[in-house]
Amino acid sequence: MLIEAKGVTKVYGSGRTAVRAVNGVSFSIDRGELVLLMGPSGSGKTTLLTLISGLLKPTSGEIYIDGVEITELSQKELARLRLEKIGFIFQHFNLLSALTALENVMMPLIIKGVSKEEARTRAEELLAAFGLAGRMHHLPEDLSGGEQQRVAVARAVVTEPEIIIADEPTANLDSKKGREVMELIRERVGQGKSAIIASHDPRVKSFADRVLYMEDGMLKAPEEYQ
Amino acid sequence: MVSIARKNLFHDRGRLLISVGGVAFATMLMMTLIGVYYGIFTESTMYLKKTRADLWVGQEGIHDTWHTYSLLPKGLDTEIMQVGGVKEVHEFIGRAVMAEVSKVSESKETVFIIGFDTSSGVGGPWEIIKGKKIPRRGQVVVDRVFAMRKGIDIGDTIKAGGVELTVVGISKDTFVLVYSYAFVTKEDAAEIFGARDFLNYYMVEVENPFFAKKIATNIENRLRARGIKADVLTKQEFIDNHKEVIDESFSVILLPLVLIGFFIGVTVIGLTLYTATLEKIKEYAILKAIGAGEGFMVRIVMEQAFTIGILGFLCGAALSLAAARLVPAVAPEFYVEINSSNLVVSFVAIIAMSIFASLVPIRKLERVDPATVFQA
Known part of the structure; x- marks a missing residue:
């Protein structure tokens, strides 16, 4: 198992105003598995992704990434874990606006300490493979939504992370561009990585090995899910 | 990166x-x-650096030319010359006085009059941009900034301590923040200050500046033995005090x-x-x-x-x-x-x-x- 959550709960606030965004969630994801997390807005999908990423500490419960219990790690260790093991894809692409597509993809490698030359070579190869060879020296503002999301996927996978965490990766794309992005993610999963994708988009279902349904902070059986 | x-x-x-x-x-x-x-x-x-003096002999307890005037009796130069290692002794008579510029009515300005030995030139101006370097009786070399500010030139006159002086030279780098140096003969300086029996410092040249500190002590001791209380400072000490x-x-x-x-x-x-x-x-x-x-x-x-x-x-x-x-x-x-x-x-x-x-x-x-x- 690459990811395992045991009784994870996240409560925001306290007393009468306390909100259980995630409530006793347990699940696991194996290597080579693409899991889709579906549920209505406010169901706790994004909070669950944030917890798995180590960006938020759960109120209770345990989360294991590749056998390591991450709730006990320091901020520095969590940053290292994200850099080594996780690639992120966001709904709004979240590229760095002052950097070109190439520099955006190079950035995780640079943070990791890879030499500039090697980072450039790897990023160029990846962008070319993603069909962006002619667009790599453009700033994000000069790229279309589909191109920006492909750059974001390239940035997420350039360090060869074992886990891809994506939040609504197709929400701002038309069906063709959305499918292209999902194909890129699926291809990576086919290489032995894992992915967990939070999405409302029913088109994403066809790419998933398994679907987890979430409502009111809890995972539901498919038949219970409205 | x-x-x-x-x-x-x-x-x-x-x-x-x-x-x-x-x-x-x-x-x-x-x-x-x-x-x-x-x-x-x-x-x-600049004046202290450019003047050919390795030691400055002044009244005891007075360590610069600006705060309080040092006063020493004239005629100590022969005593000082007796100290081993001393090469030359020159008199320094100088202090700030109010000067009137006759060309400009009601124009008074403080100048630091320096009377120096015109035969050796020690203590006088070192660089002249106009006129001559060595004044005679009744003549003065003024600073460039003073001349510019007052609009005076060679041939104009200034009056200090009741003595009228004709400008014969204009010197450079002789301005000290609030006032400028004006160079006259030591006789004129004595008349301006009304101090014929006193002067302010003795400037001493030594044979070997390496021994300046030792010679300074010897001068102090010799003068003290004659009942004169004086402090003798090396050039660097005098500069540092200023x-x-x-x-x-x-x-x-x-x-x-x-x-x-x-x-x-x-x-x-x-x-x-x-x-x-x-x-x-x-x-x-x-x-x-x-x-x-x-x-x-x-x-x-x-x-x-x-x-x-x-x-x-x-x-x-x-x-x-x-x-x-x-x-x-x-x-x-x-x-x-x-x-x-x-x-x-x-x-x-x-x-x-x-x-x-x-x-x-x-x-x-x-x-x-x-x-x-x-x-x-």
Whole structure:
């Protein structure tokens, strides 16, 4: 198992105003598995992704990434874990606006300490493979939504992370561009990585090995899910 | 490295330009003020440096020519000459007096009259830009700044202590901040001061300056044995005493102004970094989310701070050099000295500015919550 959550709960606030965004969630994801997390807005999908990423500490419960219990790690260790093991894809692409597509993809490698030359070579190869060879020296503002999301996927996978965490990766794309992005993610999963994708988009279902349904902070059986 | 720091900074060139301009202004303010400070030191001690005297013999307890006048009886030169290692002894008669410029009605100004031995020239002007170097009785060599300010030239007259003196020469680098030197014969000086039996200092040349300190002690002892209480100072001690007077008088004025320049620089860099940080706060959260550690974030802010600081320093140094040339043309009494020490002090100040200015933005970045990347 690459990811395992045991009784994870996240409560925001306290007393009468306390909100259980995630409530006793347990699940696991194996290597080579693409899991889709579906549920209505406010169901706790994004909070669950944030917890798995180590960006938020759960109120209770345990989360294991590749056998390591991450709730006990320091901020520095969590940053290292994200850099080594996780690639992120966001709904709004979240590229760095002052950097070109190439520099955006190079950035995780640079943070990791890879030499500039090697980072450039790897990023160029990846962008070319993603069909962006002619667009790599453009700033994000000069790229279309589909191109920006492909750059974001390239940035997420350039360090060869074992886990891809994506939040609504197709929400701002038309069906063709959305499918292209999902194909890129699926291809990576086919290489032995894992992915967990939070999405409302029913088109994403066809790419998933398994679907987890979430409502009111809890995972539901498919038949219970409205 | 892909410099996100510089990319972010140069992304908004207008703001960068304003920031660099602000730092350049602060640098120029600091460098020019420090330059004025060094300039005052240089100008004020130039006479002592240029005069051929290894030792200054003055009244006991009086250690500079500005505070209180040293008074010694005339005729001690033969006593001093008896001390081993002494080569020559010259008389120095000098003090500040009010002088009237006859060409300009109601125009009075303080000048420091120096009476010197015209036969040896020791204690007199060292560089003349007009006229002659050695005055005769009834003649005076005045300073260039004094001449410019009063609009006087060769052939004009000034009156000091009731003695009328004709200007025969104009000297250079003989201005001491608030007044200028005017050189006359020692006989005229004695008449102006009304002190025929006294003088102010004996200037001593020694055979070997290496033994100056030892000779100074011997002169003191010899004079003391004759009932004369005198202090004998080496040239460097005498210069240092004058520097100390300047330091006491002007550091209290200049230091606050230099500090103002420093704080302007810190504020400009700090505000630029802070607004740049706030503007890109979401992007810093992205960097944290993908695994950038605190060190990486701190380096971004520091690199931005140093980029602004160093660009501002280079522009400010260029402006200061221009100011150093322009200021004397407008205000000849000021000499702005941009030397290596001034450059080093200003550069260190810029580095300090950059570090101080980074503290708040770094603190802001430390608090950035990477979890916000999932928020719309």
